Amino acid sequence: MAVSAKDVKALRDVTGAGMMDAKKALTAADGDMEAARQMLREQGLAKADARSGRDNDQGAIAVAGDGRAAAVVQLKCETDFSAKNAGFTSLVQTLADSVLSGGPGAVDTHAAGIEDLKLVLKENIEVGVVEHIQADDGNVLDSYLHRQDGRGVNAVVVEGSGVGAEALHQVALHVAFAKPQFLSASEIPAAEIERERAALLEITKAEGKPEPAWDKIVDGRMRGWYAERVLLEQGLHGEKTAVKDSIGGGSIVRFVQVLIGD
Known part of the structure; x- marks a missing residue:
């Protein structure tokens, strides 16, 4: 017909x-x-x-939260062109909203929507990182989402105890751009610390530093190494005041960071 x-x-x-x-x-x-x-x-x-086997290191991230709980969802695709599509960014926000109310398993209820998007955009699209963060009693959450060309590409959620709202938000902003790997030095595997210390000792020896000064020099270099990786040891926004000294006697309980293309 x-x-x-x-x-x-x-x-x-x-x-x-x-x-x-x-x-x-x-x-x-x-x-x-x-x-x-x-x-x-x-x-x-x-x-x-x-x-399904094609690389999909592009995509978008969405955050949803209510101060006591937060959700972060990463939706992956092949190109930044598709990641900026209105249907794509709308779906990832819908996924985050669902995870906030229903937990990580809520993404499964949107399988048909993801399949429809695959048909429209003709790319390898799949859900990536899914995080659901529930603050402990008395704690609060703050989040930050950095956008690029209309899509979220860098999401942070920070949980604080006894930390003011503005101070906690500044920590979230700091995490977004400093990208620490650990909250505190105690989280770094001991073997990794030992390897770095041994490597720095060999460098110090090769530089011809006097032996009595080796330990002191290595200690100083280790502090710099920690500051590159550990949130609490970093200078807030690159300044002299460490994150741990910027939160008014409170504490940072944990942080989550999700990135596109990382």
Whole structure:
């Protein structure tokens, strides 16, 4: 049967299919829009499976929170062009909102929406990191989402105890750009510390430093090494005041950071 250009356009709008594919599907389905859509969906998902092994280090991140709980979701794709798509950014925010209210497993309820996006954008799209953070009693959360070209690319959630709202927010901003690996030095594996200390000792020896000064020199260099990795030892926003001294006697309980392309 003949199909109208209007119907072809309508089918293309909801499926992202090419003009000829949409026309063929409508013809095969005798003009039944839903049957044609399902036909294209099945064909598209088969192609999507073939794309599943392709690199997808682009994407977008969304954050949802209410002060006591927070959710961070990363949705991955192949290109930044697709990551900036309105449907893509809308879906990742929907995922974060669902995780906030329903926990990490809530992303599974949006499997059909993710599959539909694969069909429209024709890329390897999948959920990446999913975090659900619940503050302990008496603690508070702060979050920061850095956006680039309309999509979230760098998300941080920080939990504090006895820390003022503005001070906690400044810590969240600091984490976003300093990208610490650990909260405190005690979290670093002992073997990693020993390897670094041994390497710095060899460097100090090779520089011809006097032996009585070796330990002191290595200690100083280790402080610099800690400051590169440990949040509490870093200078807030690169200044002299350490993060641990900027929170008014309170404490940072934990932090979470999720990045695109990292």
